[in-house]
Amino acid sequence: MSTTSAEQFDRKARRDFARFGKTRVYQGELLRHPVYTRFLHWSVAIFFILSLLTGFAIYSPWLFRWLAPLFGGGPRTRALHPWFGLVFEIFFLFQFINWFAPMVWTQADRRWLRRIKKYVTNDDRLESEDVGFFNGGQKLYFWAIAVTGVLFLITGLLMWFDDLVPRWSVAVSYVVHDLAALVMLGGLIIHIYEGTAHQPGTFRSMIDGTVTEKWAWTHHPAWYRAITGRDPREAYERSKRRQVERERKAENWEREQDPRERVGDDRVP
Numbered sequence: 001m002s003t004t005s006a007e008q009f010d011r012k013a014r015r016d017f018a019r020f021g022k023t024r025v026y027q028g029e030l031l032r033h034p035v036y037t038r039f040l041h042w043s044v045a046i047f048f049i050l051s052l053l054t055g056f057a058i059y060s061p062w063l064f065r066w067l068a069p070l071f072g073g074g075p076r077t078r079a080l081h082p083w084f085g086l087v088f089e090i091f092f093l094f095q096f097i098n099w100f101a102p103m104v105w106t107q108a109d110r111r112w113l114r115r116i117k118k119y120v121t122n123d124d125r126l127e128s129e130d131v132g133f134f135n136g137g138q139k140l141y142f143w144a145i146a147v148t149g150v151l152f153l154i155t156g157l158l159m160w161f162d163d164l165v166p167r168w169s170v171a172v173s174y175v176v177h178d179l180a181a182l183v184m185l186g187g188l189i190i191h192i193y194e195g196t197a198h199q200p201g202t203f204r205s206m207i208d209g210t211v212t213e214k215w216a217w218t219h220h221p222a223w224y225r226a227i228t229g230r231d232p233r234e235a236y237e238r239s240k241r242r243q244v245e246r247e248r249k250a251e252n253w254e255r256e257q258d259p260r261e262r263v264g265d266d267r268v269p
């Protein structure tokens with residue numbers, strides 16, 4: 001498939017899926033992930049996790065034998081694993097097409113990587129102004145899935161059809177397949193943390209498809225600027241001023257309610 005026909009296919013799929021599922025964008029919110037993207041993400045996630053769980057049971061029955069009964073016992077777990085993997089690969093291929101454009105590596109991502117310590121320690125209240133739809137870390141995760149996806153496929157097929165290929169290629173495949181799985185497991189743990197606890201407001205983008213404007217100008221300022229035409233720094237300053245104003249009003253109100261602060265009130269104890 002050429003790039004343009006892949007793009008055309010992707011655009012049509014977005015339109016078709018938009019007819020099945022709705023995405024409501026309320027005031028103060030922005031559309032982040034359309035229905036098709038959400039469908040692909042959760043299909044990839046489900047089949048990746050099924051592959052991971054069945055893979056664990058095969059990799060180390062000593063540690064993970066408790067997983068096998070979930071899939072109908074040891075032999076069935078072994079039989080299901082390559083099929084789960086294959087379905088994961090197929091869904092990821094569509095996700096790859098869907099996300100290829102925003103995942104292209106840029107100078108901004110190189111700069112993001114240099115600032116990674118600040119990102120991890122939450123030093124900055126706002127992301128740097130050049131961070132677009134995805135940041136460098138998200139792009140790295142995506143490309144790690146793409147590379148390990150190819151490795152999983154090649155080594156998986158060699159192990160699946162081990163009677164048709166040389167022994168050494170099967171032996172190498174075991175090592176490469178397991179190393180790729182470990183890299184992906186580490187990546188997934190970080191990914192889940194980033195998509196939930198580290199950045200509140202991110203998870204909903206994969207559920208109802210939207211994020212708040214505040215989330216957008218905080219974590220992806222260049223994307224915010226591109227779709228709203230507004231300045232993320234100005235939006236931040238405005239929100240800070242409003243917050244200070246709200247706090248001041250709340251303090252005044254509390255003071256008014258507190259009888260000890262009322263001048264000349266003789267009911268004060």
Ligand code: HEM
Binds near residue numbers: 045134139188195
């Ligand atoms: C099961 C728990 C998971 C949760 C809670 C989760 C959550 C999310 C969320 C909220 C986003 C959107 C981030 C944004 O818009 O900035 C996202 C994006 C993404 N997800 Fe997941 N995800 C999960 C599993 C997976 C799995 C298993 C894979 C693939 C193996 C995956 C691959 C991706 C990729 C490539 C992206 C785009 C880049 C990124 O945001 O890191 N996710 N995920």
